[in-house]
Amino acid sequence: MKRRSLLSLAALSGLSAAVGACSAGPRTPSADVAGFTNQLRIPPLARPEAGVDGSKRFALELRAGGRSRFLPGKTTETWGINGAYLGPTVRAARGDRVRMAVTNRLPESSTLHWHGMRLPARMDGGPHQMIEPGATWAPEWTIEQPAATSWFHPHPHERTARHVYRGLAGLFLIDDPDGPRLPGDYGVDDVPLIIQDKQFDGDGQFSGNVDGGTFGLLGDTILVNGTYLPAFQAQTESVRFRLLNASNARVYRVGFADRRSFQVVGSDAGLLERPVTVDRVKISPGERAEIVVRFAAGETAVLDSRGEPAEQANDIEEGDFVLLKIVAGAALKPSPEVPAALGGTAPEPPPAGARVRRFVLSGSEINDRDMDMSRIDEVVPAGALEIWELDNTTYAHNFHIHEVAFRVLEVNGQPPPAYQAGPKDTVFVPKLAKVRLAVRFGRHTDPLTPYMYHCHLLRHEDKGMMGQFVIVEPGTESRVPRTLAGHRHHN
Numbered sequence: 001m002k003r004r005s006l007l008s009l010a011a012l013s014g015l016s017a018a019v020g021a022c023s024a025g026p027r028t029p030s031a032d033v034a035g036f037t038n039q040l041r042i043p044p045l046a047r048p049e050a051g052v053d054g055s056k057r058f059a060l061e062l063r064a065g066g067r068s069r070f071l072p073g074k075t076t077e078t079w080g081i082n083g084a085y086l087g088p089t090v091r092a093a094r095g096d097r098v099r100m101a102v103t104n105r106l107p108e109s110s111t112l113h114w115h116g117m118r119l120p121a122r123m124d125g126g127p128h129q130m131i132e133p134g135a136t137w138a139p140e141w142t143i144e145q146p147a148a149t150s151w152f153h154p155h156p157h158e159r160t161a162r163h164v165y166r167g168l169a170g171l172f173l174i175d176d177p178d179g180p181r182l183p184g185d186y187g188v189d190d191v192p193l194i195i196q197d198k199q200f201d202g203d204g205q206f207s208g209n210v211d212g213g214t215f216g217l218l219g220d221t222i223l224v225n226g227t228y229l230p231a232f233q234a235q236t237e238s239v240r241f242r243l244l245n246a247s248n249a250r251v252y253r254v255g256f257a258d259r260r261s262f263q264v265v266g267s268d269a270g271l272l273e274r275p276v277t278v279d280r281v282k283i284s285p286g287e288r289a290e291i292v293v294r295f296a297a298g299e300t301a302v303l304d305s306r307g308e309p310a311e312q313a314n315d316i317e318e319g320d321f322v323l324l325k326i327v328a329g330a331a332l333k334p335s336p337e338v339p340a341a342l343g344g345t346a347p348e349p350p351p352a353g354a355r356v357r358r359f360v361l362s363g364s365e366i367n368d369r370d371m372d373m374s375r376i377d378e379v380v381p382a383g384a385l386e387i388w389e390l391d392n393t394t395y396a397h398n399f400h401i402h403e404v405a406f407r408v409l410e411v412n413g414q415p416p417p418a419y420q421a422g423p424k425d426t427v428f429v430p431k432l433a434k435v436r437l438a439v440r441f442g443r444h445t446d447p448l449t450p451y452m453y454h455c456h457l458l459r460h461e462d463k464g465m466m467g468q469f470v471i472v473e474p475g476t477e478s479r480v481p482r483t484l485a486g487h488r489h490h491n
């Protein structure tokens with residue numbers, strides 16, 4: 001009896017999407033991806049101007065009033081950076097001096113934060129570096145960190161969710177001239193995938209309340225690089241996809257409909273020590289994963305996201321989505337094997353006696369406090385390696401720390417899966433979980449300008465689930481003011 005019904009389902013599922021996909025059995029790619037015919041948009045590379053001193057100058061403009069075509073026959077009002085929606089991809093190499101010119105053409109103030117970048121706090125683009133309408137902010141820094149997929153997005157206090165949801169986000173790729181040989185032809189075999197969920201109203205406008213509900217907006221429609229129902233033509237045997245979860249709240253478990261395995265080569269803050277073969281990677285908002293996937297000539301593959309099996313399910317609804325159809329060419333260019341050593345380093349064991357800081361995460365507070373722009377919550381000596389313990393007393397969150405790279409030591413007493421053992425700056429914190437991080441802080445000191453740590457579910461961040469830390473000369477901690485002049489309390 002059981003066997004018979006399975007057989008008939010299998011027969012049916014090959015028929016057509018019109019029958020309605022059956023959620024119980026494996027669905028065939030053809031049923032799922034018939035409508036995936038829009039060419040995957042590749043964000044253009046930003047062209048830097050060369051400075052006389054060898055620096056690279058990038059001009060970025062935050063723009064409102066964009067008119068984007070996502071849904072057939074509909075125009076969506078969007079915000080974008082140098083364009084209607086999302087931003088160009090900024091690319092620079094380790095050792096480069098970069099000078100940014102960020103001009104705010106929005107009708108309201110905003111910021112641009114370099115998520116994943118290790119730089120002086122005044123250049124960070126957090127809520128203390130507001131850019132008024134019409135103004136240009138010009139941070140500059142030297143890139144002193146390993147190759148990674150970073151990104152940028154606004155960070156105005158209490159309004160980040162709206163600004164990102166409307167379309168303000170872009171990639172910042174850091175190259176390392178001494179890095180391993182990985183697929184690196186941008187848009188061809190090195191392909192960014194900026195994954196976002198949206199809610200559209202009947203007119204094709206972004207809808208849904210980013211400031212409501214427990215988690216904020218969880219949309220039912222996926223855009224990848226701002227493309228609805230996207231398809232990508234693979235021309236090489238292997239493709240490196242740089243996955244960025246730029247959604248407000250949704251968590252994805254990314255893999256392939258046919259359950260093929262692939263190699264994870266990088267996490268948020270850089271390459272792994274060696275590739276890790278898996279068939280799913282989980283990324284929560286703000287997290288990145290670089291994966292290398294092999295294709296056979298002429299095949300169609302389906303990149304999708306599958307919610308956790310029920311028994312491990314989180315209280316944050318994940319859902320099942322097709323993300324991208326990949327059509328491999330009839331003849332594929334050979335690709336190099338992924339090197340066995342990627343150049344990433346093994347986690348350093350934290351020294352005995354390392355400072356431990358504990359953060360209790362509740363509804364939308366950290367250690368029972370809401371974000372206060374005028375309060376310095378933590379003072380950290382430059383270069384420290386510390387243990388940060390996250391103790392989640394409620395539903396799912398995640399946790400991002402500006403400026404640093406950290407390693408996940410434990411989630412509920414267990415080491416993380418190998419693909420999450422690399423350098424990171426954002427970590428998923430399941431409901432009621434305890435997470436231990438080994439955090440390596442940088443050496444740019446500034447006792448008066450804080451960096452942020454916060455939940456990257458943007459609704460929570462905006463509600464105040466954020467704290468501030470400064471990095472100071474070792475030995476000066478006790479002299480650092482804990483209240484910043486010129487900032488009103490926020491409640």
Ligand code: C2O
Nearest residue numbers: 113115286400452
């Ligand atoms: Cu991606 Cu504090 O941000």
Ligand code: CU
Nearest residue numbers: 114115116402
């Ligand atoms: Cu950040």
Ligand code: CU
Nearest residue numbers: 397455457460
């Ligand atoms: Cu949260």
